[in-house]
Amino acid sequence: MLIFERGEKGRGLSLLPECDVPEVLPDDDHLRQKPLHLPEVSENDICRHYTKLDKKSYGVNDGFYPLGSCTMKYNPKVNEDMAALPGFREIHPLAPLSSIQGCMEILNTAENYLCEITGMDRMTFQPAAGAHGEFTGLLMIKAYHESRGDTERKKIIVPDSAHGTNPASVSMVGYTMVSVKSREDGGVDLDELRKAVGEDTAGLMLTNPNTLGLFDRHILEITQIIHDAGGLTYYDGANLNAIMGMIRPGDMGFDIVHLNLHKTFSTPHGGGGPGSGPVGCRKFMAEFLPVNLVKKEDGNYTFARPEHSIGRVRSFYGNFLVVVRALTYLFTLGREGVPSVAKHAVLNANYMMEQLRDVYDIPYQAPCMHEFVMSLENLKKETKVSATDIAKALLDYGIHPPTMYFPLIVKEALMAEPVETESLATIDEAVQAFRELYEKAHTDPESLHQAPIHTPAGRMDELRAARHLILRYDFDEQQKGDTNDKNH
């Protein structure tokens, strides 16, 4: 039932006092004519409604969530308490500097922590998500080349295993993408890369560990090849959880980095945002960062505009309360906690991979990092059971399925990321489920095509949704329906 179908005309909450000044309305020219349809409900109606929706959702506390490349780790509660402090929540972004020193200290401290972790020199918190960070970083690359009069560099090299946002971001800055094939072992093919670079190379975007969950051991050669060609190197930080505290993107030869605070740094995903995608860079790129950076001067914080800033990618200073949560987490972890998170994430993934290797095909042999990819191509050939079927059947076990059909270079892929906040027992249960499903694929494949059966809803007809677009509730239809009812 939709919220619009609850309640009754005339029902509502008592929220505002009477107006204590004479009422003023717009002139007729500007007065709203269209009646406003919004729910007319009681507070109880609202609570029941959203409690129901909550029960039809699956969060990190509902069970195992090994969604590859998404780093669905536990979201600590103290982070939420800190983000709810009135000293942050109720601060106007344009309040005088003297009254926002605390907010600026948060930004400055988070910048220092994250620069140390990534090996960068400066960082902006403006970007609201990873893709927004990619856009920001690429604009900086564009601004850098243009500032040198190097206007022919318009190509960005992206390996074929990259996240879909990478190529889309490339287009958004008017660049074109050059896709470089991966080698048999999952790494970037250096010969291909050497062939791809040239005087038109603006830069490279790379995730390391890559989306196969593998650390590219030629990383220093890769960044060197790009630099030798006059390009810049961009690190997509989606997979930082595997390596933080072990090795730094800056030391691997990257010039620009984006992070996903909602992945690596434990802030909740919110059903798809708000996230935070800070962008860090080395000193020589700092003049292109978005406005504004925080600067400490004589013990006080002020804002400074980078000299050749690309401008803004949104208003104000980014998703500030997300930064508060991430900094709370960083304070908690400290210098020992950061590498410990990475190590246990990697240990969990290797353990789980090892427990499944004899039944599911693992196309790459090196130790994985924080995630691993299985190919169900052979299983599908043998049993007609697809990656989707296995994923949907996992739902009946109360497990969120791994990422499906990604990366694109692995057929029938399932990509699992058992983060460090998952216990051995949870992983063992999931392994058990995966193994049972493998058995079932051979003994009773039909039941897997029907899965899931114990979830709040069945498999959705996505084709119908795309063909017969219904993108909103139609009040007029409903009212017509009501009148028809009355006529009967």
Added chain:
Amino acid sequence: MGSYIPATDYDTRKMLDAIGIENIDELYRELPDRVRLRGNLNLPKGMSELEVSRKIKEISEKNVVYPIVFRGAGAYRHYIPSVVNSVISKESLSTAYTPYQPEISQGVLQSIFEFQTMICELTGMDVANASVYDGAAAAAEAIVMCQKRKRDKAFISETMHPQVLETMKTYCFGNEIELVTIPEKDGVTDLEFLDDHLDEETACVCIQHPNYYGNLEPAEEIRKMVKKRKARFIMSVNPISLGVLKTPAEYGADIAVGEGQPMGLPLSFGGPYLGFMACTKDLTRKLPGRIAGETVDSNGETGYVLTLQAREQHIRREKASSNVCSNQALCALAISVYLSAMGPEGLKQAAVQCMSKAHYMAQQLEGIGYKLVNYHEFFHEFVTESKAPVDQVMRKLEKSRILGGYPLQGDRKGQILWCCTEMNTKEEIDTVIRILKEV
């Protein structure tokens, strides 16, 4: 040190044995030795929860929370019903990922569908998306929606919020769209300039209504000029104002965008906020970001999915119209709850109170010599001259724990942009007037 890692030494040993290695470091053997971190990161030691919360609280107390606020300029303090925070704290909704598995994500998907419906109702437009990062990003994405091969010029009014304008410039630089700013004339968009300069290469015209200075724009006239050139008309609107003001659809806009923050999101030093985007039916496939649609499941029950994904980055990769991936789902949820709690009458009340109080305050300020700079119809913001140096005025108000209007810069230095919402009482307004008399 806390790290939320449940593994005991025993568990770790067990896992290492199963893999057949001695220690975790062996798993990192592919890392180039030369650049691996040797010692510790140069960071402080980890802390207990009590220490962390003490420390963060201490930092938060270095900020000043003003109990009385007359400042808007893009971020507005409104009443947030208690039920909003209660709902967005629900853990399954707040900690879920983007709803890729619809069977276990109907709650999130339905809430997006309801949000889209409410945004359509507010703006009068046909279709809305699941939101983008903020109002500035929404305005910038709207321009990109209008870009065509032979139409790559965008006219943006200088009466828009300067930070929104700056964001649009950035997006235009990226997408290689020529941005032309339409000058301001007496507090609104210069119609003459616009009529003279619009041409067949114009993709769109974008205005803010009410504009940055609070004034209502001559939106009807602008629409006529834009349509004559067969370009698109984008309006960035304040959602609370739509409780009383004409909808963008009634003004004839093709795309309506805006900052959703006034609808139940706290000031939060600028974020997280939310950008809403709605458009006419013919532009549906140009809309960026997530869109939820209705369908049926295998049992024939009504359900919701992310639809029109063929537009999106994970399918179209470099041919996608936008790279938006995350939206601001939890903020969208907060807004849906806010609008449900307010209802049609409540939202209208809030809008009327904003407008009435701003007019009362403007009148009182005029009475003590803080003259209005322009005389246009306005909603809940307006600009006055200042009788005393602006810093002095602000400092005096701050001493009484009042955050005064926003001191404008540039050509408008010396002027103050005031804002009233339903949060401001008559008594507060009278207090400001009393204090200003003494400056």
